Amino acid sequence: MNAAIETQTKLAVASLHRFVGKADKGLLDDDELLYLVIALKKVPQRPRQDKPLRIPIPHPIYAVDNAEVCLFVKDQKGEGHKAAKLKVREERVAGISKVVGVSKLRTKFESHEAKRQLCNSYDFFAADERILPSLPKLLGKAFFKKKKQPVPVRLTGKDWAGQIRKACESTYLFWSGGSSLTIKVARSSQSEQQGVENALAAISAAVEKVPRKWAGVQALFLKTADSVALPIYQVLPDAPTKIEQ
Template sequence: MAVNDGQVAKAVAALHKFVGNQERGLLDSAEEELLHLVIALKKIPQKPRNDKPIRIPIPHPIYTTENVEVCLFVKDHKGEGHKAAKSKVREERMAGIAKVVGLSKLRTKYESHEAKRQLCNSYDLFAADERVLPSLPKLLGKSFFKKKKQPVPVRLTGKDWAAQIRKACEATYLFWSGGNSLTIKVARSGQTQQQCVENVLAAIKAAVDKVPRKWDGVQALFLKTADSVSLPIYQVLPDAPTKIE
């Protein structure tokens, strides 16, 4: 099954125009918009919710360690792991990491809903030591999941943390939410239309491969920004209901 490249290009062009019109209407707005790929499924997958994301490679990274502020969640015991991680980040001058938060501080300093919401809005990307990932959904609350800013896993058991952060920035991620649609960040409005199209096509190829029944499980594909309507780029007729004799 193939998606029409021209249809993707038209949708990307329309979203670029939409974002441009928004920016002209807001004179103080210099922020780039994210483009999202929405995959509508024919059926809700019969699989448990999984908060560990699936890495989706794209040719043109949405984030780089030079243009992104990353908040890193780390394993700690009474703050000790947190201090060591901050020291390592500072000494190695890791680009991109703007803040390090240990789990113990996440439980105390960011206990309230408002504190969680402010933390969510303060950074572009959240990464976490993969060993603490299972503990984070309960500690972070709903804000992170509503804004699709769940932390992505990085392996911090080795020495080269910078490479792990760079690897995390250079991909996008598929999260299984348990519903009948999936939303994946695929591009930035500041990227060229061709870069956006290439990212979308690469993300579709990798993501559909993870869907149960692959293309047979996909009802439709859409592109959108946070504030735009969803633009269809692929759609099939619903499966006919099974007759009961």
């Protein structure tokens, strides 16, 4: 990792903590999320992918024992939903506050207002990886605007608790199909050092997934939902290719 990036990351995280502290009158109770924004030199020539890439971070953004997690499960005409709820209860899967079957998403949460309320009711959303492709249409825009897209968990095995914990202790890169990527990296309630370590871990892992890696990155920024984007790395645009006459 470039030493200049580490220095700028430390400065940016410190500035964002001060910004959140002032906004909350010196308190960090609102627990703002910090985001890493990766500006790409070119729009990737790949289709939008609904299955995100998991990125391990040293300090979890969501504590599984305290998080309010909503789990979307595979069912058919309501069958499978009750079995999933029973399994969660019997195995005491930490963090799961609500289990919702796909069939209920189509009926009970059909309206935009119902989707918006569902989005606002939970900290984190996970989904059986088998149903992930069908969720964007069922959930609508609210989840994507608030960057609460469900992350995949494997529920075909026995260790549901381990899958949920693994999901909560990671962050995710969603391929949006655009020229930038946004990744959650920390919370303002975490220490500045934890925020820096998370951001640097996310940068290292995410850049490896970018086409051409560092050669494909135009700039890196850190921000909260309401702050300006603070640059931590920038390069000049590539010179246009000359066309021989």
